[in-house]
Amino acid sequence: xxxxxxxxxxxxxxxxxxxxxxxxxxxxxxxxxxxxxxxxxxxxxxxxxxxxxxxxxxxxxxxxxxxxxxxxxxxxxxxxxxxxxxxxxxxxxxxxxxxxxxxxxxxxxxxxxxxxxxxxxxxxxxxxxxxxxxxxxxxxxxxxxxxxxxxxxxxxxxxxxxxxxxxxxxxxxxxxxxxxxxxxxx
Numbered sequence: 001x002x003x004x005x006x007x008x009x010x011x012x013x014x015x016x017x018x019x020x021x022x023x024x025x026x027x028x029x030x031x032x033x034x035x036x037x038x039x040x041x042x043x044x045x046x047x048x049x050x051x052x053x054x055x056x057x058x059x060x061x062x063x064x065x066x067x068x069x070x071x072x073x074x075x076x077x078x079x080x081x082x083x084x085x086x087x088x089x090x091x092x093x094x095x096x097x098x099x100x101x102x103x104x105x106x107x108x109x110x111x112x113x114x115x116x117x118x119x120x121x122x123x124x125x126x127x128x129x130x131x132x133x134x135x136x137x138x139x140x141x142x143x144x145x146x147x148x149x150x151x152x153x154x155x156x157x158x159x160x161x162x163x164x165x166x167x168x169x170x171x172x173x174x175x176x177x178x179x180x181x182x183x184x185x186x
Contacts, residue, residue: 008059009087015059020044021052028062028075036070059083106131119159122168130172136165137174137184146182 016022023042027033035053039046053073056062060079064071086092109131113120123129136158140146146154148166155162166182169175175182 005087005092008083012059012083012087015055015061018052018055020048021056024049024052024056025061025075028073029077032065032072032074034067034070034072038073106134110135117158122159122161122164129168133165133168133172133174137169137186140175140184142184142186144183148177148180148182151182 016025020042024038027038027041033041035046035049038044038049038053042049053062053064057064061076062073063076064073066072109123109128113123113128113132119132123132136155139154139158140151151166152162155165159165166175169182170177173185176185177183
């Protein structure tokens with residue numbers, strides 16, 4: 001995500017992180033209102049409503065049109081849809097973590113459960129167990145068939161309960177088996 005888009009997104013969330021502003025957006029989605037009307041509806045002072053409207057106008061979420069001595073405000077649904085189309089895509093949201101080490105948690109799990117090359121215990125947590133199993137499956141080569149006794153010998157290098165590890169590798173579909181022969185699927 002480009003820095004400009006990131007700042008828009010940040011300002012958007014900051015602007016809507018206030019319950020009064022969210023209520024204003026909700027009201028203006030249904031009808032045009034003046035500052036005075038919004039103040040009465042929300043039981044706020046008019047300067048407070050004006051302040052909230054100014055924050056929403058900065059993001060172009062509300063439009064204003066003069067009418068006599070007052071101004072009427074309305075939600076700009078096109079601006080809201082535009083922000084949604086430009087910034088709220090799964091790809092753009094996922095790009096928020098470009099500078100985050102996404103493997104830090106997995107590294108911590110491996111560090112906590114391994115002592116050297118020995119697995120201290122098989123994690124009870126399914127998510128942690130999957131991290132361990134993904135590491136273990138990488139100890140096997142793709143395209144090689146492993147007879148069960150050989151597979152057991154390799155697994156015993158890491159933990160004595162090779163039967164559980166074998167079942168889990170199959171259960172998580174990291175390996176397949178047929179007639180006592182195992183192979184890596186990925």
